[in-house]
Amino acid sequence: MNPRPEPACPPTLLVIAKEPLPGRVKTRLTPPYTPEEAALLAEAALTDTLHTLLHVPARRRLLVLHGTPGPWLPPGYEVLPQADGGLDERLAAAFGHCDGGPALLVGMDTPQLTPDLLAxxxxxGHDAWFGPAADGGFWALGFADPSLAGALVRGVPMSTDRTGSVQRRRLVEAGLSVGDLPPLRDVDTAADAASVVSRCPSGSRFAAALTALAETVR
Known part of the structure; x- marks a missing residue:
């Protein structure tokens, strides 16, 4: 088979996220952090992610958001509400906003993400892209044809230690060639945050926020 030619346009980039409100995001960071501090770290991670994707060539940039945008949202994004249902339904619906060409979705939990990882x-020439997470999930999922996403994402058990393996197996069993992205660690716990911070790029808001909290006398 001849390799697929380069697409005529760059991919649509999607970020799926929750509004960083105390008590509603990153609840596994509490303790040791307060709900307000956990929300501060979530906002920093989300902001880092959004700014990183501004440096990746894209046809469109979509923020698929549960909640209301805040001052953390940079220009250059279309904001769309998340669908109802479980995470698998919300991911599938997010890809439904893509109107052609390749599409890649990432979460808000990997502030160590850099543009070169998505280059x-x-x-x-792949049909799909998959970024495994250290906890057994995934931090990125993409399709050369995003119309395939619904059938391949719906029904995948989410938030388990086998979510990633089930999702990737579905891609392979559908006959798609999969481009594997480097594994990254989601920030869900304080241990995750401490591990990730050293890998954040220069100027990271997440790293600055975590350092500032570490210097706070508790």
Whole structure:
């Protein structure tokens, strides 16, 4: 088979996120952090992610949000509400906003993400892209044809230690060639935050927020 030619346009980039409100995000960071501090770290991680994707060529940039945008949202994004239902339904619906060309979705939990990690998405001839997470989930999922996403995402058990393996197996069993992205660690716990911070790029808001909280006398 001849390799697929490079797409005529760069991918649509999607971020799926919750509004960073105390008590509603990153609840596994409490303790040791307060709900307000956990929300501060969530906002920093989300802001880092959104700004990182501004440096990745994209046809469109979509923030699929549960909640209301705040001052943390940079220009350059279309904001769309998340669908109802479980996470699998919400992910599938997010891809439904794509109107052609390759699409890649990432979460708000990996502030160590850098543009170079996504450099090959949409241009390497794969049918799908998969970024595994250290906890057994995944931090990125993409399709050369996003219309395939609904059937391949709905029904995947989410938030388990086998979510990633089930999702990737579905891609392979559907006959798709999968481009594997580097594994990253989601920030869900204080241990995750401490592990990730050293890998954040220069100027990271998440790293600055975590350092500031570490210097606070509890």
């Amino acid at each position: 090959d998405v949409g241009r390497d």
